[in-house]
Amino acid sequence: MKMCFLIPSVASGGIEIYLLRFLRFLKDASEITVIVRNSDKGELYHEYLETGVHLKFLPLGYVNPLKIWRHYHYYKQQKFDVICDFNANFAGIPMFLGSILNIPKRISFYRQGTNHFQPGLIRNWVNRLMKWLVYRNATNILSNSQAALEFFFHDRSINDHRFEVLYNGFNFQDFEIVESKSEIRRELNIPVDSFVIGHIGRYDKAKNHEAILKVFQEIIREGLNCTLVLCGRDTEKLIPALKELGLEDKAIILGYRNDVPFVLKGLDCFLFPSITEGQPNALIEAMISGIPIVSSNIPSIKECVPKQVEKFLSTPSDTESHVRAILNIVNNVEDFKIPVEHLRMFESEVNFGLFKRILYGK
Template identity: 45%
Template sequence: MNPGGIETYLLRFLKFIKDDRSIEPYVLIRSLDQGKLFEQYKVLGIPLFFHPLGYFNLKNIFWFYDFVKRKKFDSVCDFNANFAGIPMWLAKQAGINNRIAFYRQGKDHFKVTFLRKLYNSLVKNLVFTSSTQILSNSKASLNFFFPGWQKSERFKVIYNGMNVDDFHFHEKNLSIRAELGIPLEAFVICHSGRLDPAKNHKTMLKVAKQLIERDKSIFFIFCGLSTEKLQDEVDSMGIMGNVKLLSFRNDVSEILRTSNLFYFPSLTEGQPNSLIEAMLCGLPFVASNIPPIVEIMPESLMSYLIDPLDVEKSVRLIFEVQEKKDHGLTGITQNWARGYFSQDLRFKEFYNCLIN
């Protein structure tokens, strides 16, 4: 229950349906760790069950089968991509009529070995044969996992949903700058995301170093689980005064409010909540041109997408945004995001799949 795409999406969806008495959700956490989001889940009053399933643990497999059969669920939804295979098969054996596998990543996230590849193939086949619906938050994800998915009505793309009013701001939050020791006149670049190779922090620090060496009024804020572990690298690059490593924050929306630009050069994504949040705030951005991001962008914003490893172009584009000042993108970005990712639209699509 640490913050991530799946955990955040589900939390927001549960908040969206919390007053709907026609649906009774249960949440199974496949871990014993309560995590940073536990209290936010707990306050919803929804039954939470902590139980690891593992990859192939017979004791846990029997527990899961007994759990879903005893509870007589109408629907079971698993968010673990191909690793939903065994739970989908067990739910089928237990007589659950609606079995949903929801893919929320752009590709496999493990080091390939022969045995892992074989296991991955087997559980993906179980997803395909045992699920009644296979969802994803991007076309790119389905293209990777299930080429030719468009031929089957079982597949559906449901983009992320958010309460857009939580991220609709007109004024900068300058108190955050005071808290962090950032000058009011500084140009602040923000990134939100856990420390993970896929988030591409190494490239971000290279870009930060070039920008800061050329303009000392530029500051970077990194917020996300374990980002404080970058401190030694930041120190060795000599940019510690202009780089703030905040680790996990509950007030990311306030961090966005104090920023001038959002930088998001991920190497792989399912669909990035962080980038969508920045768009809802009307922040100009520079983001990677990977397929899951390209497919959600209007033509008017495509020029702000770059090769995630292109340091020079990232630096150049960020300087261009800084120099424009009145870039005129706030309205375009906000209006697009508010319409495209509205919870009333996107969560309703997911809700309809659950009660199918």
């Protein structure tokens, strides 16, 4: 069965990491093509190649006739049986092309909590058109959270069985790190005796790094001996802000790393005040690692944490509540423990197994 996935890039984003994990779960990806909708080689380029997929850089844009024609010609030439696009409403064009080419299975997989563009008259019109094309032409419309599905298709019919929520999948064995917390801190040049607050995520407005720095500044003022660890693509861009706040000596910028479970084990607390998420990979990884979390209370996050932890969530900009929660962790970490049974909802065998059955019709 010839299968095609479309992703925005091969940089270290949530979509790209999800698909990479799924390809590794499949083990044999020789009949799979991954189309990258831009022309840049990101951090995950070589890891994608190692899975055995055919990697094709084929920019699409939004309403570019020449690029649309190139996609049409490529799909027709390859004779795909399945096409799956992870670009939210902007899967509309591939879904439409797949329909007129009679590709049997056309899947649009929504993996973001809101639209990722600044609203405007033309952009809003194009967005509505793309969403309509998805709705009219997709055989399956998936999402990684109920919250995301409600945002994009709140008016869907309950009898429309194309809609389905598939949670992110994680191999729990990846989080069995043999090194001790002290050994990890020494390797990463983190003070061994410090209370370490960490965040993992690319430098992006949605990740709310501004709030992270404000919270950390207030924690320092409380007199706590602590260190801030920031891990993710382009996080070095935060260095000027750290210097301006006088926090550069208390913060460690790791940049992009492909050993997130290793980094997580070196933390005492995971701070995650995101403004928007589809389903938060990094937050779930922290929970699997057993790290106490302090997070925003947006719907997609509330959906993936246990009820007993919800009371510690607060609005993304509520610095005071985040500070109070971190101080509570210092004094009583047991209140923030995540039950192991709750985490089973994110096991790769279950969630990737469901996705595989949808793709292959088994």
